[in-house]
Amino acid sequence: MDISKLAIGGVAIIPLVAGLVEFSKRLNIQGNALLIEAFFLGAIFAAVAGAISLDLIPLLAVPWIQVVFIALAGGVAGAATTGLYDLAKGLVSRQ
Numbered sequence: 001m002d003i004s005k006l007a008i009g010g011v012a013i014i015p016l017v018a019g020l021v022e023f024s025k026r027l028n029i030q031g032n033a034l035l036i037e038a039f040f041l042g043a044i045f046a047a048v049a050g051a052i053s054l055d056l057i058p059l060l061a062v063p064w065i066q067v068v069f070i071a072l073a074g075g076v077a078g079a080a081t082t083g084l085y086d087l088a089k090g091l092v093s094r095q
Contacts, residue, residue, distance in 0.1 A: 006049050009066030011073040013045040019076030026079070045069075 006013045021038045
């Protein structure tokens with residue numbers, strides 16, 4: 001499997017895992033728990049992507065799996081907006 005195809009429903013796995021781990025950091029999860037989370041999320045997401053590409057998952061389930069990954073990406077994007085707000089607020093208050 002080509003690593004450039006590690007996407008589900010058009011959602012790239014690597015930034016999705018990074019966003020979910022960053023979300024956990026904001027919940028004050030620290031240390032090895034973040035490493036374990038990143039490893040298992042990456043492994044599970046890659047396994048799902050591989051199973052879809054090898055036609056191991058029934059075709060009826062694939063659109064639903066894609067919807068879940070798109071929803072996760074939307075959640076990460078929503079959480080990222082709080083970081084952007086904090087950044088902009090800090091820049092404005094410095095002036």
